Amino acid sequence: MRLTLHTDYALRVLVHVGLAPGRLVTISEIAECFGISKNHLTKVVHQLGRAGYLETVRGKFGGVRLSMAPEAVRLGELVRDTEEDFRLARCHENGNGGGDAAPCRLEAACMARHALNEGLDAFFTTLNRYTLADMLAMARREAPVF
């Protein structure tokens, strides 16, 4: 149980872009800073654009910038938007078994579904107490020369 690299990269992109207000940031710059694949990063930036977090300016001096105030970017919502798979137990798909397991009268995972869903709600509610603005404040404290 861990967040995907995709979410990890999305967080990095938003902090990096958020720390450079007033200028456009290129994917190459972010890729170089974090030493990660430009290809993967392009997908992350595209998805953040579609989800309304970033806007892209095309052209020679183009790049991306935040399209929301950092205070409005809630961490729980962001993680929900970037993670694709929240099926904590396999029966989530159809309510009774599923996946490659043969059906059985005792679908234990389904018995836990209610508890797991409640747990996930608590996870996101807690995350939503934090915003990108909090992350930027922390980044500025830890990297004051930026």
Place this chain on the structure above:
Amino acid sequence: MRLTLHTDYALRVLVHVGLAPGRLVTISEIAECFGISKNHLTKVVHQLGRAGYLETVRGKFGGVRLSMAPEAVRLGELVRDTEEDFRLARCHENGNGGGDAAPCRLEAACMARHALNEGLDAFFTTLNRYTLADMLAMARREAPVF
């Protein structure tokens, strides 16, 4: 972000064994019921034994049984015991980057670490409100002929 198959199987095993109090259950029986690999299941049962949830009786008429009262098996603790990887962001390992990413002054994932850890705590606290006894009660309602 999802629970591993290992946890899914652990839940199934404990419900199956918990629904058969007073008798020993074999791995073959559980494997057949759920149509899952006996090999994988053996590992799950072994781990549940080491963690104190199951006890094994060897021999021809051997098998496993619960070694704790179902009311004492808290779901959050069980998931913590069966999931191996709770590093929601990669900086969890050493507090500043890590993994295969090159170091960068802006470790965005680390900025979110505090929020993510708080979210995980909320997830487990919520899960701990439920026990194996709740799952068994639900299983008995849904499979009354068992």
